[in-house]
Amino acid sequence: MSGCPSEEKADLDDPASWWDAVPRTRVQPDTRHHYLVHDTRPATHVRLDVYPDGGLARLRIHGAITPDAHAALARRWWDALPAAHRVAIPDQEPSAG
Secondary structure, three states, X not given: OEEEOOOOOOOOOOHHHOEEOOOOOOOOOOXXXXXXXXXXXXXXXXXXXXXXXXXXXXXXXXXXXXXXXXXXXXXXXXXXXXXXXXXXXXXXXXXXX
C-alpha cells in the first residue's frame, strides 16, 4: 500500500510522489489482515496494489486529520454554503487557514 501527499504538493501520476506505507506483503485468503503504519508523513491519497490480481472484499484506512487540513475543510464547507445559510450562522465563519 502506498501513500501520497496532497495534490497541491505532489503529482499523483508521478511514481516518485508515492511512498510505501506498507511494503509488499504476502496475505492469506479469507483472512483479516491488520497493518500498523509507523511512518508519520501525511497522506491524502492511498493506493492499494494487489499482486496478482485477485479479490478484495474491503479496505479500511484509519487516520487523523491535521489541524491545517481541518481548517481547510472548514473553509471549503463555509464557502459552499448558500448566502442565506451564512446569515443564519454569522459568528461561525472559520478563520483563514
